[in-house]
Amino acid sequence: MTKQLDLLDIQGNVVRAFGRFGYPVARYVCINIKNGDGGRNFVAEVTKKVTTSVDWGPGPDQVPQPPWTVNIAFSYQGLKELEVPRASLMGFSPEFAEGMKARRDILGDIGPSAPDYWDPVWRDNRETREKDIHILIALNAGAPGWPANGKGLLETANEQLEMSYQWIKDVIARHSECVTLLGGHRGDDGVLLDYQDGKVVVENGQPTAKEHFGYTDGIGDPAFEGLHESPAYVNGRGKQIADGTWAPLATGEFLLGHIDEAQEYPPSPQPVLLARNGTYMVYRKLHENVGSFNAYLEEHGRHYPGGKELLAAKFSGRWRDNGAPLVSAPDAASKQAFDAKFNMADEATRDDMLSNFTYDDDMSGAKCPFSAHMRRINPRASLQMVRDPSDPPGSLKISKDAFDTPGALVNRRRILRRGLPYGEVKDPTRDDGNHGIVIMMLNADINRQFEFVQQQWINYGNDFRAGNDKDILLGNHSVDDRFPSKAVLQVDPLGDEAPYILSRIPRLVETRGGEYFFVPSMTALRMIAKGMIDPT
Amino acid sequence: MGSISGNAYALTALCPIRKGIVVGEEIAYSDKVRDNLQNWNILPNSPMAQVPQTYLCRYFVLDDVYTESLSGGSAPDTLNDWLPVVPDSIRRSAMPAHDRLQSSYLVFSCNLHGGPKGDVDSYLRGMWNAISGPIREAWGYCYGFDQVTDAASFVTYMHKCMLPATLFFVGSNDDPLPEQLKALYLKQEFSRFAVANQGLDAATLRANYKSFIQRVAPNALSFPTWEPGKYQP
Numbered sequence: 001m002t003k004q005l006d007l008l009d010i011q012g013n014v015v016r017a018f019g020r021f022g023y024p025v026a027r028y029v030c031i032n033i034k035n036g037d038g039g040r041n042f043v044a045e046v047t048k049k050v051t052t053s054v055d056w057g058p059g060p061d062q063v064p065q066p067p068w069t070v071n072i073a074f075s076y077q078g079l080k081e082l083e084v085p086r087a088s089l090m091g092f093s094p095e096f097a098e099g100m101k102a103r104r105d106i107l108g109d110i111g112p113s114a115p116d117y118w119d120p121v122w123r124d125n126r127e128t129r130e131k132d133i134h135i136l137i138a139l140n141a142g143a144p145g146w147p148a149n150g151k152g153l154l155e156t157a158n159e160q161l162e163m164s165y166q167w168i169k170d171v172i173a174r175h176s177e178c179v180t181l182l183g184g185h186r187g188d189d190g191v192l193l194d195y196q197d198g199k200v201v202v203e204n205g206q207p208t209a210k211e212h213f214g215y216t217d218g219i220g221d222p223a224f225e226g227l228h229e230s231p232a233y234v235n236g237r238g239k240q241i242a243d244g245t246w247a248p249l250a251t252g253e254f255l256l257g258h259i260d261e262a263q264e265y266p267p268s269p270q271p272v273l274l275a276r277n278g279t280y281m282v283y284r285k286l287h288e289n290v291g292s293f294n295a296y297l298e299e300h301g302r303h304y305p306g307g308k309e310l311l312a313a314k315f316s317g318r319w320r321d322n323g324a325p326l327v328s329a330p331d332a333a334s335k336q337a338f339d340a341k342f343n344m345a346d347e348a349t350r351d352d353m354l355s356n357f358t359y360d361d362d363m364s365g366a367k368c369p370f371s372a373h374m375r376r377i378n379p380r381a382s383l384q385m386v387r388d389p390s391d392p393p394g395s396l397k398i399s400k401d402a403f404d405t406p407g408a409l410v411n412r413r414r415i416l417r418r419g420l421p422y423g424e425v426k427d428p429t430r431d432d433g434n435h436g437i438v439i440m441m442l443n444a445d446i447n448r449q450f451e452f453v454q455q456q457w458i459n460y461g462n463d464f465r466a467g468n469d470k471d472i473l474l475g476n477h478s479v480d481d482r483f484p485s486k487a488v489l490q491v492d493p494l495g496d497e498a499p500y501i502l503s504r505i506p507r508l509v510e511t512r513g514g515e516y517f518f519v520p521s522m523t524a525l526r527m528i529a530k531g532m533i534d535p536t
Numbered sequence: 537m538g539s540i541s542g543n544a545y546a547l548t549a550l551c552p553i554r555k556g557i558v559v560g561e562e563i564a565y566s567d568k569v570r571d572n573l574q575n576w577n578i579l580p581n582s583p584m585a586q587v588p589q590t591y592l593c594r595y596f597v598l599d600d601v602y603t604e605s606l607s608g609g610s611a612p613d614t615l616n617d618w619l620p621v622v623p624d625s626i627r628r629s630a631m632p633a634h635d636r637l638q639s640s641y642l643v644f645s646c647n648l649h650g651g652p653k654g655d656v657d658s659y660l661r662g663m664w665n666a667i668s669g670p671i672r673e674a675w676g677y678c679y680g681f682d683q684v685t686d687a688a689s690f691v692t693y694m695h696k697c698m699l700p701a702t703l704f705f706v707g708s709n710d711d712p713l714p715e716q717l718k719a720l721y722l723k724q725e726f727s728r729f730a731v732a733n734q735g736l737d738a739a740t741l742r743a744n745y746k747s748f749i750q751r752v753a754p755n756a757l758s759f760p761t762w763e764p765g766k767y768q769p
Binding site for chain 2: 303486500503
């Protein structure tokens, strides 16, 4: 029997990226608790409104799709204030207990990404008890049925968002002796707000799935056992097994209390009911230096054979307009062919064209460079590379039998991505506007999954035979002129072209805030609210 | 022979440390040796950076053998678990005893360029001539080290302590150290050249390349180059 998940016990944001389900706007609020008793009462009231992962439907036995969703997560400090027993607290991971700020050297949050420059609400977190972020509440709002027709969607969504915000403010007001809404999120023109807004990027009045550099985002989320998706959903999203076909990843890579890829239960706090069906969430606010990106793309786009849009695709691994993977459409001609097929295709075929691919035929990096964002965050089977000394330089081959499955090196480094862009680009020549993305990454093990990818694959290049070179888009590129950042765009080893070197890559993305959170199951939430956690 | 791989030599020496208390301080000799070694971390660079032909090395103080489980577990023991024909007391007395070291040891493990014949003696002479002071800081409390007064006696002493342990750490390419350091320097400079000259026309490229070669002087091993032990630009 295939795995069944208790969808009513799992919070909704774990299984769904709300942005793709008709919720184009979001608001994130940070809350500080003044005393445990009152904090628990507050949590109890919020829990009644928390959205689960249940399948929505109109039937009498079903839960209708709500116009706005609520999800809640706790920092380590928050669990402590809510008086979760010390023996339970000690079972959470060390990095969760430390918090994201303290991990800055592992994450590469240095220079302009250092916590000193974060939004005040994140910068002042973990300094004094009064300004600790204890609870994160995520509100997503929209109009069920999107993206059928963008017209009127955003106005409706914003109305619903204000209603959801009014609801949480009312709850906070009713518990005002015990909880505070923490302000200090930077908005437009540096104004400090009591919340962080997220919203889809609008182009020509239409909502898009893009972010502010122009890339189509949110493609290729991992597929794991228990999700209610079509069988074809696993292709490209799950793991490759020995015969090359795709299977879903073990649930325990993304949810505590379930078997993971190592055939074990992931390390979790006690008791089991506190951890099961919960997960860890990494919240990061990433500012996008739109001016630097556009200027850099213009400058190199002039020299790059193949032109500016191909170059932009090389930064990411996908073409900006529709997310076509470079391995399927490595040049203008093949992109045209891809587009023709894509535009005529139905949703399932489109999905397959976007997600179902490997780097098996691109071991030289000539199609998708080794430092392209996509290849760095999910190398698929391509890390198993060998080269015969007699082959021309740059001709790497895949070593199919190096490990027992093609996905062995990458299956335990996958991450669920949630969140939305924030802000708007008013002047595309400037960096200092209010624009970026809020990303919330979900995984069962922050250190093995998120921190590993961040440190080893985004900010370092050794596994890709790229020395110190970083992920072109996300890497913490050097701001010191003496040690400029670079990346190589590989070419066919047997061809006549020289590789193209991207020199002096500016820092395109800067961290402006973040923290590690725990997303409990509904059961755990109710137990936390009742103060009924017994780790013995 | 086990300690030679191509031109690389794996030198491993276990040097017993005398039992005693440092005069005027309440610290054992072995702990003092460890303290001296840890103080090298505060120096601008390791003293070993001054020793010619050193690829990579490690020092540590070994207090005792490390055990993770009880001895036993061979076939007769397993058999006995299934069919206990031998009385427990006889079985226990027949089990191997725990091994213990009779003293602490200074362990020096080093990969060096020894040439095809593994000439470790030249290396050790070069080591004494470069850093006899730090050598005394590390080895001064070892048994028999009072007999060491010069390079020759240092070589004799080390031969007494060497083991064919074949501990190769480094996938080095076998060339003498100065060649490897020059190669590292040239690689870095050439990468910068490639970046700076990308896309230029042939004539300019040729002229720039000529200046580049003059500046980096590939055949001049000693300068310009990457200094031994240097670990950041």
